Amino acid sequence: MNIFKTLSLSTLVLAASLSFASAETFTKGTIKKLDTKAGKVTIIHEALIDLDMPAMTMVFRADEEIMAKLAEGNDVEFLADRVNGKLTVTALK
Ligand SMILES: [Cu+2]
Numbered sequence: 001m002n003i004f005k006t007l008s009l010s011t012l013v014l015a016a017s018l019s020f021a022s023a024e025t026f027t028k029g030t031i032k033k034l035d036t037k038a039g040k041v042t043i044i045h046e047a048l049i050d051l052d053m054p055a056m057t058m059v060f061r062a063d064e065e066i067m068a069k070l071a072e073g074n075d076v077e078f079l080a081d082r083v084n085g086k087l088t089v090t091a092l093k
Contacts, residue, residue: 025049026077026093032057036067041089048080051087061088 029045044057060080062070066089070076077093 024079024091026079028075028077031070031072031074031076034067034070034072036064039063039067041067041070043076043078043089045078045080051080051082058087061086063088066090066092 025048027046027048029043031041032044033042035041039061040059041062042057042059046055047053061083069092078089079091080087081090082088083090
């Protein structure tokens with residue numbers, strides 16, 4: 001009996017945390033370097049909640065439309081996701 005109660009409770013908790021994880025959380029960052037030709041942008045970013053990644057400086061992919069809105073030294077708020085296995089800036093606030 002208790003096992004079933006515990007199981008259903010943990011299922012609820014799991015479902016709640018999964019739906020939280022799928023929410024889109026914008027992350028603050030500063031553009032360190034733009035490589036428009038290569039479609040790469042280096043961002044000094046705060047923790048990426050959705051990707052469970054701590055704050056760091058790293059390279060993201062970005063398409064031309066997003067690249068056009070970025071400039072070195074700018075502070076941004078962005079969404080990132082894995083696209084074909086590569087971390088990509090998918091949206092800007
Ligand atoms: Cu990172």
